[in-house]
Amino acid sequence: MNSRTITLHPVFFLFLLFLVFVYSGKAFANYDYINISDPFHRQVPIAVTVPASLSDDAETGLLAEQTAVILSRSLAFTGYFNLIDARAFLDAPGEQGITAREVNFRNWRDIGAHLLVTGGVRLEGRVLQMEFRLFDPFRQELVFGKRYTGEASDLRRMVLRFSDEMIYRMTGDWGVFNTRIAFVSETENGKAVYISDFDGENVRRITPPDDIVLTPAWCPEGRRIAYTSYAADKPDIYIRSADSGENEVFSNFEGLNITPAWKPDGSGLAATLSFEGDEEIYLLTPEGRVDKRLTNSWGVDVSPSFSPDGKKMAFVSGRAGSPQIYIMNLDTMRTRRLTFEGRYNTQPEWSPRGDRIAYSSMSDGQSDIFVINADGSGLRRLTQDSGRNESPSWSPDGNLIVFSTTREGESNIYVMTAMGGQQRKLIDIPGNQSLPDWSPVTGQ
Amino acid sequence: MKKCISFGLLLVLVMSLMMFASCAKRPPEPEDYPPDEQPMDIRSGERAEIEAELERQRRLAEEELEGFRDRDLTPEEEAARMEKEMDREAFLESKVYFAFDNSSLTTEAREILLRQARWLKENGDATVIVEGHCDNRGTEEYNLALGSRRAQSVKDFLVNAGVEPSRIVTISYGEERPVVQGDNEDAWSKNRRAEFRLR
Numbered sequence: 001m002n003s004r005t006i007t008l009h010p011v012f013f014l015f016l017l018f019l020v021f022v023y024s025g026k027a028f029a030n031y032d033y034i035n036i037s038d039p040f041h042r043q044v045p046i047a048v049t050v051p052a053s054l055s056d057d058a059e060t061g062l063l064a065e066q067t068a069v070i071l072s073r074s075l076a077f078t079g080y081f082n083l084i085d086a087r088a089f090l091d092a093p094g095e096q097g098i099t100a101r102e103v104n105f106r107n108w109r110d111i112g113a114h115l116l117v118t119g120g121v122r123l124e125g126r127v128l129q130m131e132f133r134l135f136d137p138f139r140q141e142l143v144f145g146k147r148y149t150g151e152a153s154d155l156r157r158m159v160l161r162f163s164d165e166m167i168y169r170m171t172g173d174w175g176v177f178n179t180r181i182a183f184v185s186e187t188e189n190g191k192a193v194y195i196s197d198f199d200g201e202n203v204r205r206i207t208p209p210d211d212i213v214l215t216p217a218w219c220p221e222g223r224r225i226a227y228t229s230y231a232a233d234k235p236d237i238y239i240r241s242a243d244s245g246e247n248e249v250f251s252n253f254e255g256l257n258i259t260p261a262w263k264p265d266g267s268g269l270a271a272t273l274s275f276e277g278d279e280e281i282y283l284l285t286p287e288g289r290v291d292k293r294l295t296n297s298w299g300v301d302v303s304p305s306f307s308p309d310g311k312k313m314a315f316v317s318g319r320a321g322s323p324q325i326y327i328m329n330l331d332t333m334r335t336r337r338l339t340f341e342g343r344y345n346t347q348p349e350w351s352p353r354g355d356r357i358a359y360s361s362m363s364d365g366q367s368d369i370f371v372i373n374a375d376g377s378g379l380r381r382l383t384q385d386s387g388r389n390e391s392p393s394w395s396p397d398g399n400l401i402v403f404s405t406t407r408e409g410e411s412n413i414y415v416m417t418a419m420g421g422q423q424r425k426l427i428d429i430p431g432n433q434s435l436p437d438w439s440p441v442t443g444q
Numbered sequence: 445m446k447k448c449i450s451f452g453l454l455l456v457l458v459m460s461l462m463m464f465a466s467c468a469k470r471p472p473e474p475e476d477y478p479p480d481e482q483p484m485d486i487r488s489g490e491r492a493e494i495e496a497e498l499e500r501q502r503r504l505a506e507e508e509l510e511g512f513r514d515r516d517l518t519p520e521e522e523a524a525r526m527e528k529e530m531d532r533e534a535f536l537e538s539k540v541y542f543a544f545d546n547s548s549l550t551t552e553a554r555e556i557l558l559r560q561a562r563w564l565k566e567n568g569d570a571t572v573i574v575e576g577h578c579d580n581r582g583t584e585e586y587n588l589a590l591g592s593r594r595a596q597s598v599k600d601f602l603v604n605a606g607v608e609p610s611r612i613v614t615i616s617y618g619e620e621r622p623v624v625q626g627d628n629e630d631a632w633s634k635n636r637r638a639e640f641r642l643r
Contacts, residue, residue, distance in 0.1 A: 012569050070584075135630075212617075214584055214585070215584070215585060223631075228588075235615075236613050254593060255566045255614060255615075255616075256616060258585065258588050258589070259585050274596070279589040279592055279598075295579065300587070302585050303586070316585070316586060318545075318589075318590075320530040323582075323586050324543065344545070346585065346586045347583050360583060362581065362582060362583070365581060365627070390583055392585070435584065
């Protein structure tokens, strides 16, 4: 399996780097820390210190502690960083000073910190002011600093804003801190769609309990979710606002109305319908009318996923006798088969960078997540020997993948890096969870 | 069962009517009246009336019971009714099973479906819902489509056997409604099925 993983041609690799530099529009010096195009990128050692208390209020100290925890967790979540244990710190900038003049860079170099974050918290009445500085102890310089003002209750949002800014400056892409995860969870007598923050916090149910629901899919603006529900005793597609509870029937043709997938520009959805007697993928207008039929083969065609430019569509077809993943060029309507390894390959998810497709492959009752280049090269296994690993969905920066796994017995929602590293539980609620979908970045 | 209940109800009805009648029109006690003023005629008249009414009720009840007995006891009718009921139950209990990741009909499935088609043709007013189901292997999305294919295979067969397509509705539940829980071949083989219900 591993022999198949190294496939990037050196010239192609250089070309990718070139693209990153050309299109990022950012001073690329910062990318010395994190090169997202490098599949072997090492985690950057970073020291996150407890911010200084800049007001006398007793609460300030608590808020400072809380800030360090949220900042550490959010940075660790990305998989980009290796957080240095605070017990190894030689200094406490929160007490000794948080500016470039006051920080002793040597003491941070000595513990191997490539990056250092200092901060300050000031609470005046209910007004919370926070400042953060990111330093490079080896260059002995400030990378950038930010100050945020809000209410005390905005603490988490303010910290995550800084985390986001850090990721943006170091990778050229906005991070995942302003994203959400939709998934299906069991209720007492059925299933419902739930959503949570990117890190599994703030879980809440958004559809009525005890229905049968499947495949929630965020729309490109990240405010609404298309999903299949049996609310009318048959599988129809509905679109629900994630926040207001507004809900409308999108598609209720006779037979199946399943696996909705938004076009990246929001100009329509693809879905599998069976009103003509065969399970085919159709393109539907935003109003739910049939625009055109995309597939035309006897047997199952299901689970469309568009390339980010909207010009191609990956999907599952049983046309070759077993479910395999195919790619259709939507301009020419030509279709080619993508997967040849394995007898049961489903759930394709096109990566936000457009170069790769994640999917699940089943054999011997186990399922695993694989990633393959859109041209069919570079097959790579991301999970192994851990029950059923299914439903991969990319974070909008392409750095992480959320998926479901039965490695603990029940089916849980896990997250891992796009290279399969740091697999960890994301959602901690009772019952079986499945079919996670990562939202796009909303409102920057 | 139904017969027993009806009979019981009638008995109760008759008895309560009798009680009601005797309570409501209880004749005055004799000692309340001087002997010469005893309203004998009225009392006997009333009594006769009551007796007549009771008799009518009794007769009515008896007639109705007779009626019941007459109808139920026609052996041919009873047998036909029973058979019809059993046929209906057999139709609803029939299931068609499939191989893994497969929607084609086995020989056994075809035999069952021929019987199903016969019943549908004999019961021309029935509209059937064919449910397609899958085992829990594989992924939910693909299984929804596979369940649809299975239901569609059944529908196609029934239509070829002469049932009007408009009387057959298909619905797929994918792997959402297993009849047997478990991760073994026994559970899987029982869950890969098409079921029938009537609309």
